Amino acid sequence: MKPDMFRDPVTILVGLGFPAEVRSATEAYRHLCEWPVRLRDNAHAVAFNACGAALRGEIEAETARGLFAAFAEKHDLLAPETSAIAASRLRRDRVRHIR
DSSP, X not given: OOTTEEEEEEEEEETTTEEEEEEEHHHHHHHHHHSXXXXXXXXXXXXXXXXXXXXXXXSOHHHHHHHHHHHHXXXXXXXXXXXXXXXXXXXXXXXXXXX
8 A cells, every 4th residue: 555545535525516535645635736725724734734744754644634634524525424325315215104
């Protein structure tokens, strides 16, 4: 496994809400580079610097992953977990059948 790879990907929503798995500090760094300049804030700077440090081998990839995930959460980019979606659909289906 490459040193910049995440143990578990961070799934974010891109474009028109399509999920994309970010599997490494390199991929996270690319997403952060594409983030609009006018929307960049402290969370962006911290995640951007952490991903850069992970690419240089200065910090662990998992540290960068956590900071990228925090950035994504702050900006409502995290995709909902598919198990949570499936569970909510199952609950709705059960309610319909009970009525």
